[in-house]
Each structure stands twice: as structure tokens, then as C-alpha cells.
Amino acid sequence: MKIKQVVVVTKLHFHDLRKTTKHIHKETLKEVIHLLESLDVRFRVVDRNKLKNPLKTDLIITVGGDGTVLAASHFAGSALLFGINSAPQTSTGYFCHANPKNFKRRLKEIFSGKRKPVELPRLEIRISGVKLPYCALNDMLFACRLQGETARYQIRIGLKKEEQKSSGVWVATGAGSTAALYSAGGKKDSPFSKRIQYFVREPFHYPKNNYHLVKGFLRPGQKVTITSEMRSGMIFIDGGKLYFHVPRYAKVTARGGVRPLKIFL
Numbered sequence: 001m002k003i004k005q006v007v008v009v010t011k012l013h014f015h016d017l018r019k020t021t022k023h024i025h026k027e028t029l030k031e032v033i034h035l036l037e038s039l040d041v042r043f044r045v046v047d048r049n050k051l052k053n054p055l056k057t058d059l060i061i062t063v064g065g066d067g068t069v070l071a072a073s074h075f076a077g078s079a080l081l082f083g084i085n086s087a088p089q090t091s092t093g094y095f096c097h098a099n100p101k102n103f104k105r106r107l108k109e110i111f112s113g114k115r116k117p118v119e120l121p122r123l124e125i126r127i128s129g130v131k132l133p134y135c136a137l138n139d140m141l142f143a144c145r146l147q148g149e150t151a152r153y154q155i156r157i158g159l160k161k162e163e164q165k166s167s168g169v170w171v172a173t174g175a176g177s178t179a180a181l182y183s184a185g186g187k188k189d190s191p192f193s194k195r196i197q198y199f200v201r202e203p204f205h206y207p208k209n210n211y212h213l214v215k216g217f218l219r220p221g222q223k224v225t226i227t228s229e230m231r232s233g234m235i236f237i238d239g240g241k242l243y244f245h246v247p248r249y250a251k252v253t254a255r256g257g258v259r260p261l262k263i264f265l
Helices: 022-038 066-073 103-112 180-184
Strands: 005-010 042-047 059-064 080-085 118-127 139-144 151-157 160-166 168-172 196-201 215-218 223-228 233-237 243-246 251-264
Touching: 005 022, 005 066, 022 042, 022 059, 022 103, 059 066, 066 080, 066 251, 080 103, 118 139, 118 233, 139 151, 139 180, 151 168, 151 196, 160 196, 168 180, 168 223, 180 196, 196 251
Parallel strands: 005 042, 005 059, 059 080, 080 251
Antiparallel strands: 118 251, 139 168, 139 233, 151 160, 151 223, 168 196, 196 215, 223 251, 233 243
16 A cells, blocks of 8 residues: 555653653654655644644654553554654553664564554443443453443353452453553463453452452453442553543443554564
8 A cells, every 4th residue: 555644643741751761762763754755645743742633644753652542542643653762762662663763673673564564453342332432452441441440240140250359450462461451460472462451450359259250361242241339430541541431220231342442563
């Protein structure tokens, strides 16, 4: 596919950046713009905090870290995504294919067709049967709006269901299995895996309860269903900036292996 249009997604308000890496980020963004100008391609620069609608473009270039990649992925649609880690000294850049030293060569290879994207499966999420417009690249967290409060819900996997109290439930893709879910005690999986993993966060233990549905992997096509039993239920998608209210008795369902993101890794 010939790339005719490009959208650069980044942080344009530099007060959002770390003082120690602000200059590197600004210089990298400047060089990306100069390179696109030399390639004679149509492009525009968008602040990641102002993304609202699907990006109609051939290629999305993110300049930042994994947070910028995740933010852009929610609006990528069928566009290809190429991540540049503008501050590798302080940013992991798990989803970033390049850094300030090598992005020029790799971007030219993308435009020439020498580099091909891979597909990362994502999570499709529904609330009371209504599909959300955003897929999760990493994970979904079901929890109470106030994180210090106990989450009350029913979790269902296939024909098995259980009433539970905990601090929340993680559901992650293979790509997200190395992030928060892993820190909570989950297992790493291949980023290309179409199965998903769920993990109950800090289940409430007392003598009369013995939870069984606390963690596990689900095959492609299987889903996890969580019925909220609290007024202040919330789901958080790929972090804390994209979230939705879950009313009492509303059902949240998540399944994996859908609408993959095409990304250069």
C-alpha cells in the first residue's frame, strides 16, 4: 500500500513532559516533521490529548512512549501505526519500533515497502450489549470508581459464575500480559496470542468464601462477563484516561482476538 497521508500523534503541550527529556522529545518531533516534508507526503500533527474521532489516514506516527501509542491505537481504525520512543532513557517503549537514533532509516523503509506491519489482537468490550467504539490494546480494568473501595460483582466464565468482592478484575491481551496484569501476579503471554487472560485483583478472603474464578486464560471466542453489583462501577481501558461508568446490574463482556492493530514492531 502506498502511503499518501500521515498523522503524527504526540504531546504538543510540553509542560506535560519530563524536564530531563523535554529537549529530546522536541528535537525528535522536529526531525520527524523535517523528514516527512522531504518525503513530500501530506501530514498533520495532532495532540494526543485532543483525539476524539477515528483518524482517517494511511499511517499514524507516534512520538512519545507507550502511552502515546495506546492513545493513538484507540483511534487508528485501519491505519498502520509506527511508534517512535522519543525518550528511551526513561520510557520502556514496548510498542515503539524506533528511537531518535534510528527512526529515519526505519521510516524510509516503511515508505519503500521494505518493512511490513504485524497484527496485534485487541479486546472488544461491551456494556449491557452495546459495543464500545474503542478496543483495548493492553487491558481493561473493572473496578470501583473510587479505587480505595471494594468492588462487588459477579464474574462468569462459560457456564461457571461466582459472586465476588475484590479491588477489581484485570482482563488483558497477550500484548498487555506484560503490563499491569503481570505486575499484579498474572502470566506473560505472546503479544500475538489471540487468547486473553483474566486476573482478580486482591480478592477478599474470609473463612466462608473460596473463590475459584480468580485467574486464567480464555481461548479465542471465549469471553469473560462481569455483572456490576455496585452503583459506582467503572471500566478503565489501557490506563486511566479512557473510562466508562458501569451502572448496577449492567453486564460488562470482554473477548479477544478481534479488530487487530496493524503496527510496525
